[in-house]
Amino acid sequence: MNELLTNIGKPTSIWLDTTPETDYPELAADLEVDIAIVGGGIAGLLTAYYLQKSSHKVAILEADRIVKGTTGFTTAKITSGHGLKYQTLVKKLGQGKAQIYALANQQAVEGWAALVEELKIDCDFVRQPAYSYAAGKDWTDIVKKEVEAAKSLGLPVGFVERAPVSFKNYGAIKYENQAQFHPRKFLLALSKIMIDRGGLIFENSAVGEVLENQKRLVTKNGSIKAKKIIIATNYPIFDPADIFKELKAHQSYTLGVTIGGKMAEGMFIGFEEKNFHSFRSQAWRKGKEILLVGGEAVLDDDLLSTDEHYARLAKWAREHFDIKSIEYHWTTSDSETPDEVPVIGRLIPESDDFFVVTGFVGWGMTHSWVAAQILNSEILGRPHPWSRLYSAERIKKHD
Numbered sequence: 001m002n003e004l005l006t007n008i009g010k011p012t013s014i015w016l017d018t019t020p021e022t023d024y025p026e027l028a029a030d031l032e033v034d035i036a037i038v039g040g041g042i043a044g045l046l047t048a049y050y051l052q053k054s055s056h057k058v059a060i061l062e063a064d065r066i067v068k069g070t071t072g073f074t075t076a077k078i079t080s081g082h083g084l085k086y087q088t089l090v091k092k093l094g095q096g097k098a099q100i101y102a103l104a105n106q107q108a109v110e111g112w113a114a115l116v117e118e119l120k121i122d123c124d125f126v127r128q129p130a131y132s133y134a135a136g137k138d139w140t141d142i143v144k145k146e147v148e149a150a151k152s153l154g155l156p157v158g159f160v161e162r163a164p165v166s167f168k169n170y171g172a173i174k175y176e177n178q179a180q181f182h183p184r185k186f187l188l189a190l191s192k193i194m195i196d197r198g199g200l201i202f203e204n205s206a207v208g209e210v211l212e213n214q215k216r217l218v219t220k221n222g223s224i225k226a227k228k229i230i231i232a233t234n235y236p237i238f239d240p241a242d243i244f245k246e247l248k249a250h251q252s253y254t255l256g257v258t259i260g261g262k263m264a265e266g267m268f269i270g271f272e273e274k275n276f277h278s279f280r281s282q283a284w285r286k287g288k289e290i291l292l293v294g295g296e297a298v299l300d301d302d303l304l305s306t307d308e309h310y311a312r313l314a315k316w317a318r319e320h321f322d323i324k325s326i327e328y329h330w331t332t333s334d335s336e337t338p339d340e341v342p343v344i345g346r347l348i349p350e351s352d353d354f355f356v357v358t359g360f361v362g363w364g365m366t367h368s369w370v371a372a373q374i375l376n377s378e379i380l381g382r383p384h385p386w387s388r389l390y391s392a393e394r395i396k397k398h399d
């Protein structure tokens, strides 16, 4: 074994390790509901919650257990600061669409805060600034351009000469008043609320077949017929529009570590050539905190093994923090679209009955909230002002 890989903790996420397993039943009958959602990750559950609030009878079908897919292995920063994306979005999509993206995600930060407050869910929700910093000198100009782009779109940002961390860096964009939380604490509590209000959740109920004409989802031991169907499986499992072909997997690695000294206040992502590193603190056991350190994005020309990626991440973490122990290590991937904008909306252009959510490109916390608003509105028959930006149709037009 690579010597850097000794003592790297449990091969699971802090979220799964600190919450109970769920045990919702398997679907074993033929049912009818208003809305059936395939996928019990953050996108499926949050969308289900809002649709149920709009008086729909909603059922979720999950292949495994809920919140154990990508959402179970996220780093759960709730922020409109998506790396250094806005300058590219302005260039590629124009000011108007980039602004919709920016303000929808900023609204999502406030939407999450309001929801946590309204439902009184204890989920370690904490307001934090978010920083994207230049890890090398040659990134300072890019960071400054990002500040200009993000400011022009109306986001709460400014340039700081140095991100407030113990090691050297070359300037950062600071997003004020963003947030972080424990996604499983929130979503497991949300699922209980949905059940109490008459919702249905089925686990170990993989949808193997979608009968389009009947609007029926078929699992091994049952089926659900619904007026509307939403595919929220991260990578679509029913895909008449061939969206899957356009998606890439966006994979990276995370370590959960304890460190000496004080944790930096904020959520951070640092950029350097062909790599990034992200970190933020998380409340853990008995008043202790864990630092989540992420990075090692897997690129197309990547020839490194999983162990080598963990070893490189552990090396970077040890060089930048006073690591006392590594408690967790995990890796997962998110779906990515060619234009780095998610797909949220009608799955089949001519049908009002099938919807899809996919392609969060590593930013699914705010975008799941955005998805829930768009889908709730469209299913109620009200066009949403954000729909066009996220439409599935535009994905096919992208070169």
Ligand SMILES: Cc1cc2nc3c(=O)[nH]c(=O)nc-3n(C[C@H](O)[C@H](O)[C@H](O)COP(=O)(O)OP(=O)(O)OC[C@H]3O[C@@H](n4cnc5c(N)ncnc54)[C@H](O)[C@@H]3O)c2cc1C
Binding pocket: 038, 039, 040, 041, 042, 043, 044, 061, 062, 063, 064, 065, 066, 067, 068, 069, 070, 071, 072, 073, 074, 075, 076, 077, 078, 079, 205, 206, 207, 208, 232, 233, 234, 237, 250, 251, 252, 253, 254, 294, 331, 332, 333, 334, 357, 358, 360, 361, 362, 363, 364, 365, 366, 367
């Ligand atoms: C390392 C990493 C760190 C990240 N950090 C952040 C962050 O800090 N902030 C942020 O905003 N975003 C972050 N993201 C992105 C975010 O975690 C994802 O965008 C989000 O969790 C995706 O949620 P989802 O519901 O679409 O997918 P998932 O959570 O994967 O849920 C999809 C569900 O569908 C189920 N499913 C699949 N097939 C079937 C079937 N046939 N029948 C029934 N069910 C099925 C799966 O079992 C799964 O439970 C990160 C991503 C990665 C990879």
